[in-house]
Amino acid sequence: MAATHDTIVLSDLHLSDVQPVLPGRPLWKRYKQADLVVDDCLARFVDHLLDQVAPDSELVLAGDIFDFDGCMALPPRRPRPPFSVSWLERRRGLHAEEPKSAFKMQVILRDHPVFVAALRRWLRAGHRLVLIIGNHDIELHWPAVQQVLRQALPDAPPGSIRFCEWFYISGGDTLVEHGNQFDAYCLCNDPISPTVAWRGRELMRVPFGNLAERYMLNAMGLFNPHVESSFIMSLSQYVGFFFKYMLRIQPLLGLTWFWSAVVTLVDTLRESFLPSVRRPLELEARLHDIAARANATVGQVMALKALHVHPAAFSPWMIARELWLDRALILALLVGASFQVVTVYNVFRPLSPWWALVVFVLLLPPFIFYARGVNSDVDTTEKVLRERLPLAVQIAHTGRVVIGHTHVEHHTRLDHCELLNTGTWSAAYHDVECTRPFGRKCFAWIRPSADGPRQAALCEWKDPGVVALPVVEGAGQKPEGLLAALRAQVAARAG
Numbered sequence: 001m002a003a004t005h006d007t008i009v010l011s012d013l014h015l016s017d018v019q020p021v022l023p024g025r026p027l028w029k030r031y032k033q034a035d036l037v038v039d040d041c042l043a044r045f046v047d048h049l050l051d052q053v054a055p056d057s058e059l060v061l062a063g064d065i066f067d068f069d070g071c072m073a074l075p076p077r078r079p080r081p082p083f084s085v086s087w088l089e090r091r092r093g094l095h096a097e098e099p100k101s102a103f104k105m106q107v108i109l110r111d112h113p114v115f116v117a118a119l120r121r122w123l124r125a126g127h128r129l130v131l132i133i134g135n136h137d138i139e140l141h142w143p144a145v146q147q148v149l150r151q152a153l154p155d156a157p158p159g160s161i162r163f164c165e166w167f168y169i170s171g172g173d174t175l176v177e178h179g180n181q182f183d184a185y186c187l188c189n190d191p192i193s194p195t196v197a198w199r200g201r202e203l204m205r206v207p208f209g210n211l212a213e214r215y216m217l218n219a220m221g222l223f224n225p226h227v228e229s230s231f232i233m234s235l236s237q238y239v240g241f242f243f244k245y246m247l248r249i250q251p252l253l254g255l256t257w258f259w260s261a262v263v264t265l266v267d268t269l270r271e272s273f274l275p276s277v278r279r280p281l282e283l284e285a286r287l288h289d290i291a292a293r294a295n296a297t298v299g300q301v302m303a304l305k306a307l308h309v310h311p312a313a314f315s316p317w318m319i320a321r322e323l324w325l326d327r328a329l330i331l332a333l334l335v336g337a338s339f340q341v342v343t344v345y346n347v348f349r350p351l352s353p354w355w356a357l358v359v360f361v362l363l364l365p366p367f368i369f370y371a372r373g374v375n376s377d378v379d380t381t382e383k384v385l386r387e388r389l390p391l392a393v394q395i396a397h398t399g400r401v402v403i404g405h406t407h408v409e410h411h412t413r414l415d416h417c418e419l420l421n422t423g424t425w426s427a428a429y430h431d432v433e434c435t436r437p438f439g440r441k442c443f444a445w446i447r448p449s450a451d452g453p454r455q456a457a458l459c460e461w462k463d464p465g466v467v468a469l470p471v472v473e474g475a476g477q478k479p480e481g482l483l484a485a486l487r488a489q490v491a492a493r494a495g
Helices: 039-050 087-092 098-111 113-124 143-152 208-217 235-249 253-273 280-293 298-306 316-322 325-348 355-373 377-396 479-494
Strands: 007-010 058-062 128-132 161-164 167-170 174-177 195-198 201-204 400-403 410-413 418-421 442-449 452-461 466-468
Touching (some): 007 174, 039 113, 039 452, 058 167, 058 174, 058 400, 087 253, 098 113, 098 143, 113 128, 128 174, 143 161, 161 280, 208 253, 208 316, 253 316, 253 325, 280 298, 298 377, 316 325, 400 442, 418 452
Parallel strands (some): 058 128, 128 161, 174 400, 400 418
Antiparallel strands (some): 007 442, 195 201, 410 418, 442 452, 452 466
């Protein structure tokens, strides 16, 4: 029998602590400042839904609702901090230990009271709330963090809030995931056992992409982490950006980048090779619990987990390439080789050290050729999604899948399934001043039908009002073609 309730899916809110405006640096982390917070818009959206949906409907928050990696709040030092804070944490944010993650959750909810109040109204009306864990809110795996959110929603009926590790099957017809498990740079290595042991402590294993935000983007506040084009640029674009914005605010950006990139690489490799905390006697109960909360079977849990991509963290060169450390290393080797050539020649015939510059210039073209040929692997995620999600739909026995993660909203019909991406509601902008929005505030609405199965639509919240977006027919089309079409849409909106 077809489900009779509405399912609303949205993702990628990226709620974090609010950034104060700094004197002399008004654009520093502009995307986190109070006037760009999306709370009021979300509250009006929830109130609109309350007037439209059927009884006992569900709001599915499909990952990256909270952004723990961008949260820079620290506990007060007096009278006594609740936990120790290292010098690195004071500069880049708290690590993903359970008490520290719970503290960050408290700060985020404190800075977004309007959002919390909207969730309370939704639950008081008798509806349900489902939270799927993404990569930026991977710390929701901690029971203490979940408890903080439950305490902020004290009037929620029993059983009306559930947390899902990486997927949820709604109404028997829709598979909902965040999508990061198909991204080699952002997936949780093992969402069944997501923690690692380190020096007698238990830590959440944080993906490379999140560590990059914590150690790099937290220190380079003019780059918007919600739009990849703001920090993945060509060399000429970086140079132009530096002279236009960075020179006055952060003239030593190169040193900040290099130090942060090295720390990101080292921490990524360290956490990747640490052993997972596994509890064999509890594994069966854990699997049944994950399956029950996701409306799935244990077999479906294991089969969907088998679809996950291999983590890029096990390939150090891939990580170094994403961080531009490969080009820094090659450039350093070229400088060293140039001086070595001149030094050796100088043994036989006196030569000015300035000839090293000539040798370096002669060696530079191969480096430029290599650097121009390196493309970020981040762009492959959409391709992987289109290759693997049809199989995920078959495993879940549904006809459609809803994801987020890539921040590119679209509704596509593929050969064997219907795919909806809800984009992002975050403060994603193409420019530093945050005047050119990236994307639209979209959500998936799966509604009951009087004469058949539920129907899905990708809708845009116009604040107020809802507009349904068109469906892209992708049946028979290769993933590369669909990806090119989506890029063209994004470029058209940016223009």
